Amino acid sequence: xxxxxxxxxxxxxxxxxxxxxxxxxxxxxxxxxxxxxxxxxxxxxxxxxxxxxxxxxxxxxxxxxxxxxxxxxxxxxxxxxxxxxxxxxxxxxxxxxxxxxxxxxxxxxxxxxxxxxxxxxxxxxxxxxxxxxxxxxxxxxxxxxxxxxxxxxxxxxxxxxxxxxxxxxxxxxxxxxxxxxxxxxxxxxxxxxxxxxxxxxxxxxxxxxxxxxxxxxxxxxxxxxxxxxxxxxxxxxxxxxxxxxxxxxxxxxxxxxxxxxxxxxxxxxxxxxxxxxxxxxxxxxxxxxxxxxxxxxxxxxxxxxxxxxxxxxxxxxxxxxxxxxxxxxxxxxxxxxxxxxxxx
Amino acid sequence: xxxxxxxxxxxxxxxxxxxxxxxxxxxxxxxxxxxxxxxxxxxxxxxxxxxxxxxxxxxxxxxxxxxxxxxxxxxxxxxxxxxxxxxxxxxxxxxxxxxxxxxxxxxxxxxxxxxxxxxxxxxxxxxxxxxxxxxxxxxxxxxxxxxxxxxxxxxxxxxxxxxxxxxxxxxxxxxxxxxxxxxxxxxxxxxxxxxxxxxxxxxxxxxxxxxxxxxxxxxxxxxxxxxxxxxxxxxxxxxxxxxxxxxxxxxxxxxxxxxxxxxxxxxxxxxxxxxxxxxxxxxxxxxxxxxxxxxx
Numbered sequence: 001x002x003x004x005x006x007x008x009x010x011x012x013x014x015x016x017x018x019x020x021x022x023x024x025x026x027x028x029x030x031x032x033x034x035x036x037x038x039x040x041x042x043x044x045x046x047x048x049x050x051x052x053x054x055x056x057x058x059x060x061x062x063x064x065x066x067x068x069x070x071x072x073x074x075x076x077x078x079x080x081x082x083x084x085x086x087x088x089x090x091x092x093x094x095x096x097x098x099x100x101x102x103x104x105x106x107x108x109x110x111x112x113x114x115x116x117x118x119x120x121x122x123x124x125x126x127x128x129x130x131x132x133x134x135x136x137x138x139x140x141x142x143x144x145x146x147x148x149x150x151x152x153x154x155x156x157x158x159x160x161x162x163x164x165x166x167x168x169x170x171x172x173x174x175x176x177x178x179x180x181x182x183x184x185x186x187x188x189x190x191x192x193x194x195x196x197x198x199x200x201x202x203x204x205x206x207x208x209x210x211x212x213x214x215x216x217x218x219x220x221x222x223x224x225x226x227x228x229x230x231x232x233x234x235x236x237x238x239x240x241x242x243x244x245x246x247x248x249x250x251x252x253x254x255x256x257x258x259x260x261x262x263x264x265x266x267x268x269x270x271x272x273x274x275x276x277x278x279x280x281x282x283x284x285x286x287x288x289x290x291x292x293x294x295x296x297x298x299x300x301x302x303x304x305x306x307x308x309x310x311x312x313x314x315x316x317x318x319x320x321x322x323x324x325x326x327x328x329x330x331x332x333x334x335x336x337x338x339x340x341x342x343x344x
Numbered sequence: 345x346x347x348x349x350x351x352x353x354x355x356x357x358x359x360x361x362x363x364x365x366x367x368x369x370x371x372x373x374x375x376x377x378x379x380x381x382x383x384x385x386x387x388x389x390x391x392x393x394x395x396x397x398x399x400x401x402x403x404x405x406x407x408x409x410x411x412x413x414x415x416x417x418x419x420x421x422x423x424x425x426x427x428x429x430x431x432x433x434x435x436x437x438x439x440x441x442x443x444x445x446x447x448x449x450x451x452x453x454x455x456x457x458x459x460x461x462x463x464x465x466x467x468x469x470x471x472x473x474x475x476x477x478x479x480x481x482x483x484x485x486x487x488x489x490x491x492x493x494x495x496x497x498x499x500x501x502x503x504x505x506x507x508x509x510x511x512x513x514x515x516x517x518x519x520x521x522x523x524x525x526x527x528x529x530x531x532x533x534x535x536x537x538x539x540x541x542x543x544x545x546x547x548x549x550x551x552x553x554x555x556x557x558x559x560x561x562x563x564x565x566x567x568x569x570x571x572x573x574x575x576x577x578x579x580x581x582x583x584x585x586x587x588x589x590x591x592x593x594x595x596x597x598x599x600x601x602x603x604x605x606x607x608x609x610x611x612x613x614x615x616x617x618x619x620x621x622x623x624x625x626x627x628x629x630x631x632x633x634x635x636x637x638x639x640x
Binding site: 001003004007008011102103104106107109110111112113114 | 395396397414415416418419421422423425426427429430431432433434438441442443445446447448449482485489
């Protein structure tokens with residue numbers, strides 16, 4: 001059964017291997033140059049807190065000046081997101097749907113191999129290939145960007161939502177889930193093309209939902225309440241529609257280096273979100289410094305919810321495990337369905 | 345003689361519709377069985393139940409002395425599904441290699457020989473084969489399993505007359521050589537007549553008659569004579585169909601005894617008469633009328 005599955009999967013595997021090889025070639029050649037820029041920057045040997053940022057700035061300047069960099073940086077990012085979706089759509093969805101459509105499941109199921117074994121082999125082979133494809137690509141892109149990512153070249157560190165899923169091991173989980181989702185959709189819908197469309201939409205929806213609502217809670221985030229750092233205040237005003245007596249609004253973005261700030265809130269000295277009236281020094285349009293002084297007298301505090309940089313790998317493992325668990329759940333459903341419903 | 349396929353009260357229901365019901369059968373080994381009936385009569389359902397692709401809703405079925413399904417049963421039975429599905433993107437040779445990997449009793453030599461014999465190029469993709477070539481490849485795959493029982497669902501339905509004759513010829517040669525039992529469905533009586541020695545008529549999801557062709561032909565008679573009420577026939581003469589004019593009656597009856605009444609002109613029946621008689625008798629039941637409407 002394994003050899004037969006390999007035979008069926010041969011075409012897709014060759015396409016994937018060729019694409020990976022092209023990606024590897026491009027990334028190795030350009031990555032070597034990025035490596036060279038890093039080596040000559042002297043950043044590796046730098047240990048002084050004063051000098052390093054300057055060296056990093058110079059390196060970033062050079063990296064940005066390297067013409068393929070910008071294109072490859074974004075292309076790599078998108079590609080790592082796109083590959084799991086492709087794998088689910090073009091490998092997962094047709095796996096069973098095409099056999100049902102063409103009637104060939106009747107050929108497969110009337111050989112001397114149980115249909116459970118048939119599905120085990122098909123799922124395992126396709127699932128492992130999907131994970132390998134996404135994993136290898138992510139590995140290559142992560143290596144390629146490893147010299148540059150710590151510099152936050154586009155103001156995005158690796159814990160930022162847009163970046164997190166394009167580095168490390170998370171794409172492996174995405175690919176396994178997308179593949180299993182495709183297989184399940186194909187089995188239920190029994191038509192290849194609609195199953196492909198449903199897979200693409202459902203996968204994107206689940207991935208989006210996890211990023212928006214679930215990821216933060218996979219590892220308990222840090223909640224911190226600290227005195228408001230006046231140096232970070234960017235804007236002071238009155239909340240639109242709020243009474244002037246209780247409408248003070250302070251915008252002070254929190255910078256957690258290499259972390260992911262999920263929410264931040266300015267609180268009054270008593271810990272409440274209503275901050276009272278806007279100080280006269282601010283409302284009158286006087287000098288900024290006197291406004292800040294007036295704010296300082298309010299003893300404002302700031303509550304922050306964030307994932308610190310130390311949570312990066314635990315979060316990677318947690319999200320990968322979540323998607324692998326979902327994939328296994330779907331696979332289990334596929335087994336039950338093959339046994340019961342497809343036999344009528 | 346032991347039965348190769350035995351069914352008792354077998355039924356299969358989809359939602360509220362019975363695709364097959366009250367099916368009781370005992371097919372002896374070594375026969376070439378023709379399963380005949382209009383499209384939608386339940387032929388595919390019966391064959392799928394026999395190979396184990398479907399599980400019964402009611403009753404029981406036993407094939408080769410065991411419950412259908414499972415690798416050991418599949419190894420002993422060959423199946424050619426309707427429209428002879430094949431892996432379009434795999435080559436003819438790939439199909440034979442896959443067959444060898446998936447079946448412990450696979451006869452590779454016989455398979456390759458047969459492919460050469462029917463003129464198939466092992467390097468050709470299955471998707472580019474003609475209907476006749478597809479059927480030949482599917483039959484080769486099924487025969488290479490060295491099956492004790494070969495089940496085929498409308499294998500020649502989509503073939504032109506020449507390809508149909510070649511296919512049936514190849515089938516008969518293989519059967520003669522290896523003594524394989526065969527059940528083959530068709531809605532074309534001529535094909536059944538050519539190759540089968542056992543007949544099952546299935547319409548409106550029920551079996552109407554089943555038996556050895558020679559016995560069935562010997563037991564059925566067409567009677568014509570002066571008009572007569574069929575109720576006045578002697579016991580043991582079962583009326584299958586009747587038609588009456590003002591002065592004359594024509595009956596098709598089944599009886600194991602000779603017809604002695606001199607008022608009747610007795611004629612033997614052909615297989616076509618027999619099949620059509622049982623089909624039209626089933627048609628009297630309102631449920632079967634729609635099923636027969638699609639006969640082609």
